[in-house]
Amino acid sequence: NRPIKISPSILSADFARLGDEVRAIEEAGCDWVHVDVMDGHFVPNITIGPLIVEAIRPVTKLTLDVHLMIAPADPYIEAFAKAGSDIITIHAEAGPHLDRSLQAIKAQGKKAGVSLNPATPVSAIQHVIDKLDLILIMSVNPGFGGQAFIAESLTKVAQAKALAGDRDIDIEVDGGVDPSNAGALAKAGANALVAGSAIYKGNDPATYAARIKAIREA
Ligand code: DX5
Ligand code: ZN
Numbered sequence: 001n002r003p004i005k006i007s008p009s010i011l012s013a014d015f016a017r018l019g020d021e022v023r024a025i026e027e028a029g030c031d032w033v034h035v036d037v038m039d040g041h042f043v044p045n046i047t048i049g050p051l052i053v054e055a056i057r058p059v060t061k062l063t064l065d066v067h068l069m070i071a072p073a074d075p076y077i078e079a080f081a082k083a084g085s086d087i088i089t090i091h092a093e094a095g096p097h098l099d100r101s102l103q104a105i106k107a108q109g110k111k112a113g114v115s116l117n118p119a120t121p122v123s124a125i126q127h128v129i130d131k132l133d134l135i136l137i138m139s140v141n142p143g144f145g146g147q148a149f150i151a152e153s154l155t156k157v158a159q160a161k162a163l164a165g166d167r168d169i170d171i172e173v174d175g176g177v178d179p180s181n182a183g184a185l186a187k188a189g190a191n192a193l194v195a196g197s198a199i200y201k202g203n204d205p206a207t208y209a210a211r212i213k214a215i216r217e218a
Contacts, residue, residue, distance in 0.1 A: 002191040004182075006212050007032035007065045007172070009196035010056075011047060012145045014203040018052070022059045025199065028208035032065040032087075034174070034194045036145075037080070039070035042094055043143035050076070050083040057084030065194075067115065067174065069142045070094065074101050081108035089113030089136050089172075092124045102131045113172070117141065118150050122159040132169050134192070135160045140175030145196040149176030154188050161189025182218035 008030050013021035022033060035053060040046040053066060066085040070076060071094040080088055088105045092098055092114050105112040113134030114125050118141055125135065137160055139153035153173060160171050172192035173185050182193055199211045 001186070004186055004190075004216055005031040005170070005172075005192040006215055007034040007192055007194045008199040008208075008212070009034040009036055009145060009174070009194050010200075011036040012196035012200035012203075014200075017203075018056060019059045020205075021200070021203070022056050024205035025208055025212070026060050026062055028205070028212050030062070030199075030208075030212050032063040032192070033060055034196075035064060035066045035085075036196075037066060037068045037070055038143065042071035042091065043069045045143045050079040053080060053083035053085055063087060065089070065172075065192075067113075067136065067194075068094075069115075074104055077101070077104045078108060081105070081110050085110060087111040087113055087134055089115050089134060091115045091117065091142075092120055093117055098125075099128050099131065102128055106131065113170075115142075115174070116156065116160075118153065122156055122163055126163060129163055129167070129169075132164075132167075134170040134172055135164065136172045136174055136194075137190070138175055139173050139177065142175070146201075147176055149178075149181050151181075154181075154184055157185060157188040157190050177215070179214045179218040182215045 038047040111133035115136035140147035174194035178198040
């Protein structure tokens with residue numbers, strides 16, 4: 001099995017100390033940094049834009065795993081690429097031309113991911129599978145941190161892994177991930193786990209390393 005990537009979501013970081021919060025999770029041993037971009041239209045919350053990605057880019061060497069919960073996504077792909085994203089993930093539900101959006105990400109030289117909401121079947125990405133570097137299975141309805149894990153996501157992780165087959169595609173899960181479900185997710189085929197509240201809750205850097213370890217060991 002592939003080594004697990006832990007991708008803490010800075011959505012649950014203390015935004016007044018964002019640079020320190022990013023440094024702290026890197027020092028605590030995470031693999032990627034998950035950046036949740038919300039537009040108040042595709043999801044009922046507004047978070048951050050390319051300026052924040054640009055601001056944290058020099059703070060960490062880690063992969064910036066940028067999750068765009070915005071519609072339309074195409075007009076902003078270049079800005080997020082230029083800001084320093086490494087992986088750009090868009091939602092299959094965000095627009096009618098998913099194939100074109102994936103080409104736009106690739107044209108920027110970035111890794112391309114597609115995310116699926118809990119109600120969207122894995123078959124939605126069957127015909128773009130060869131254009132994907134990452135599949136992001138949402139295990140909550142996107143918009144907020146701290147929501148309860150939807151157990152049906154395990155089935156979808158296994159289906160996504162089966163669809164990916166031998167291809168070098170990361171299978172990532174996002175929403176309500178913690179040590180109680182991380183093991184089952186890895187067993188089902190996930191190799192990248194996003195965790196917001198399970199790592200950042202309380203915003204005490206002294207706790208981050210143990211929390212990342214607990215998820216990894218689960
Ligand atoms: C949800 C976001 C997630 C969220 C995860 O819309 O995409 O990345 O911040 O937070 P937790 O781990 O608290 O569910
Ligand atoms: Zn996310």
